[in-house]
Amino acid sequence: TKDRFKNIFDRVNQRLQEMFPRLFGGGKAFLVMTGDDLLTTGISIMARLPGKRLSSIHLMSGGEKALTAVALVFSLFELNPAPFCLLDEVDAPLDDANVTRYCELLKEMSERVQFISITHNKNTMEYANQLLGITMSEPGVSRMVSVDIDEAVEMQAVS
Amino acid sequence: TKDRFKNIFDRVNQRLQEMFPRLFGGGKAFLVMTGDDLLTTGISIMARLPGKRLSSIHLMSGGEKALTAVALVFSLFELNPAPFCLLDEVDAPLDDANVTRYCELLKEMSERVQFISITHNKNTMEYANQLLGITMSEPGVSRMVSVDIDEAVEMQAVS
Amino acid sequence: MRLNCVKLSGFKSFVDPTTFSFPSSMVGVVGPNGCGKSNIIDAVRWVMGESSRHLRGNTMEDVIFNGSSTRSPAGQASVELVFDNSQGRLGGEYAAYTEISVRRQVVRDGQSKYFLNGVQCRRKDIVSVFLGTGLGPNSYAIIEQGMISRLIDTKPDELRVYLEEAA
Amino acid sequence: MRLNCVKLSGFKSFVDPTTFSFPSSMVGVVGPNGCGKSNIIDAVRWVMGESSRHLRGNTMEDVIFNGSSTRSPAGQASVELVFDNSQGRLGGEYAAYTEISVRRQVVRDGQSKYFLNGVQCRRKDIVSVFLGTGLGPNSYAIIEQGMISRLIDTKPDELRVYLEEAA
Ligand SMILES: Nc1ncnc2c1ncn2[C@@H]1O[C@H](COP(=O)(O)OP(=O)(O)OP(=O)(O)O)[C@@H](O)[C@H]1O
Ligand SMILES: Nc1ncnc2c1ncn2[C@@H]1O[C@H](COP(=O)(O)OP(=O)(O)OP(=O)(O)O)[C@@H](O)[C@H]1O
Ligand SMILES: [Mg+2]
Ligand SMILES: [Mg+2]
Numbered sequence: 339t340k341d342r343f344k345n346i347f348d349r350v351n352q353r354l355q356e357m358f359p360r361l362f363g364g365g366k367a368f369l370v371m372t373g374d375d376l377l378t379t380g381i382s383i384m385a386r387l388p389g390k391r392l393s394s395i396h397l398m399s400g401g402e403k404a405l406t407a408v409a410l411v412f413s414l415f416e417l418n419p420a421p422f423c424l425l426d427e428v429d430a431p432l433d434d435a436n437v438t439r440y441c442e443l444l445k446e447m448s449e450r451v452q453f454i455s456i457t458h459n460k461n462t463m464e465y466a467n468q469l470l471g472i473t474m475s476e477p478g479v480s481r482m483v484s485v486d487i488d489e490a491v492e493m494q495a496v497s
Numbered sequence: 498t499k500d501r502f503k504n505i506f507d508r509v510n511q512r513l514q515e516m517f518p519r520l521f522g523g524g525k526a527f528l529v530m531t532g533d534d535l536l537t538t539g540i541s542i543m544a545r546l547p548g549k550r551l552s553s554i555h556l557m558s559g560g561e562k563a564l565t566a567v568a569l570v571f572s573l574f575e576l577n578p579a580p581f582c583l584l585d586e587v588d589a590p591l592d593d594a595n596v597t598r599y600c601e602l603l604k605e606m607s608e609r610v611q612f613i614s615i616t617h618n619k620n621t622m623e624y625a626n627q628l629l630g631i632t633m634s635e636p637g638v639s640r641m642v643s644v645d646i647d648e649a650v651e652m653q654a655v656s
Numbered sequence: 657m658r659l660n661c662v663k664l665s666g667f668k669s670f671v672d673p674t675t676f677s678f679p680s681s682m683v684g685v686v687g688p689n690g691c692g693k694s695n696i697i698d699a700v701r702w703v704m705g706e707s708s709r710h711l712r713g714n715t716m717e718d719v720i721f722n723g724s725s726t727r728s729p730a731g732q733a734s735v736e737l738v739f740d741n742s743q744g745r746l747g748g749e750y751a752a753y754t755e756i757s758v759r760r761q762v763v764r765d766g767q768s769k770y771f772l773n774g775v776q777c778r779r780k781d782i783v784s785v786f787l788g789t790g791l792g793p794n795s796y797a798i799i800e801q802g803m804i805s806r807l808i809d810t811k812p813d814e815l816r817v818y819l820e821e822a823a
Numbered sequence: 824m825r826l827n828c829v830k831l832s833g834f835k836s837f838v839d840p841t842t843f844s845f846p847s848s849m850v851g852v853v854g855p856n857g858c859g860k861s862n863i864i865d866a867v868r869w870v871m872g873e874s875s876r877h878l879r880g881n882t883m884e885d886v887i888f889n890g891s892s893t894r895s896p897a898g899q900a901s902v903e904l905v906f907d908n909s910q911g912r913l914g915g916e917y918a919a920y921t922e923i924s925v926r927r928q929v930v931r932d933g934q935s936k937y938f939l940n941g942v943q944c945r946r947k948d949i950v951s952v953f954l955g956t957g958l959g960p961n962s963y964a965i966i967e968q969g970m971i972s973r974l975i976d977t978k979p980d981e982l983r984v985y986l987e988e989a990a
Binding site for chain 1: 549590617633650654
């Protein structure tokens, strides 16, 4: 129904407008409807990165696109928040500064959400309270071992 | 023509069989034809990683798939080798050990090919003979500056 | 409703019984390429009712440990999730339990079996336990490897559908 | 036939004339997200005749610097590649030159212009200079961001075509 869609659109849009500047340290992003009819319109993302001009997500850099998508994912997550969130290598295309802001957002959200993050990134490892190392010293057989950050580097878990 | 396709298939297959163990420190990979007719058959990649069982590329991990694709890309490159090769963040999903083997292969190939690699990876930066840093201190305006590896880390070029 | 632990046995590369405990709210999972990290994510999706074809691999057989150079294939796969329900967030008949255990098991050439707190049940019982918890088929609680780049390439019409399904 | 340098002016985020020199055979290009690294790759593909719609953005306008909070949009974009040809690998009429310069320029609302060693020419002249050098529309000399993951997802029928085109 039209009202239901408008309601979802507005709720996700509002959260996206909050999340984006937290992740990028500024700027803004919002959803736009690509058509006129609420029942059939598509949705796309427009964003203005700090100091840059407004553009659609497709003209951004690899890392900028990825972090914008993360802002959208967390906005969708908040529509129906689960008690935990599993993230598989979400930080891979991000540089140092962006990973740090991303981790700060996770840290704040972790007061309500339990985050389990698979990562090769040393910054993300430093933000974790607990590090679980997976090894395959016996070929093809996975084992778990508790590690600290130096042991994680040693097992070449870092990229 | 059938002969032409068989010829290309064999040449790429041969290089793939050489490249793969160099990148993974062992194991083997090869191309297979998915159909019976040389004129219409598709091609897929089978691989056996060190200590693991033979499987199609689709059952591998994210990093394993990426490095296997790199082996294929270099095999295709060698069909018609250009004097230079531009690589944009090819090392992103690779762990420490895989990045190192990848860089060793680049180093050897760089006797014949000039490699220009965009990277956020500290290992790859260490293998470079020359580091070009791109900055945007004026928002939206790119500038180039020559850097060494400590300056690259400082500009938060590292992920 | 925290996730206390995940237990795997015979599931993909986790041939030996392995328990992951998660006391903390910021957990990092690390290891080299191919060591099995994403397999843990597959395990959680599998036990919550995801059909095998949405995980890598097309068949039920692809989730059972299929052998290595030192081990022969396993005969079955089992994954169990244990949730802390001390705040009674899970409703219905399980509201009174302080811990909820959800388990899925499959034997080669067999069908999946599901268990809630040790009692066999149907897949739809598992799904209904999670209704209203934010976990379920359209939730954004599990962001698998590559999902972010797929989302970036999503066309406007598909993105609209994602929004509607997520609510 | 080494690539000696790339000169950009007004191309995407490189509004000011910028020269990248590559004396070495193992060059690393580094910088934070969004600083312009992939734009350099786009510039090389553009000057070698790639149509704008294969680069990010759909129109010619998307390659000209379109302004920032401190600068107004540029009126034109120009990219020049300078190759070392001291080994005479480039054939035809250019075999005698020790350096080959290839340049492409576009003005807003205008058509692209191509130049070989400063002399205006057609796009097909640029393309034919590179025949037999391993550079050209189907070469694997330029691996752009995301190409590896696209290759992984390629179906067998498409992969066959890639092999045939690469030879
Ligand atoms: N049914 C199975 N039996 C045994 N091993 C399996 C099975 N299915 C998958 N594997 C193995 O699991 C490995 C993949 O594990 P996974 O995808 O979890 O790696 P990862 O730790 O996420 O790596 P990356 O960092 O590269 O993403 C593959 O190498 C594969 O051999
Ligand atoms: N025509 C244009 N005019 C001005 N700026 C542009 C233009 N086209 C693209 N840009 C800018 O260039 C930036 C993208 O640069 P690029 O993709 O090269 O980044 P990158 O260094 O590769 O980053 P990453 O590490 O995230 O991949 C965008 O932020 C965009 O604002
Ligand atoms: Mg993985
Ligand atoms: Mg880039």
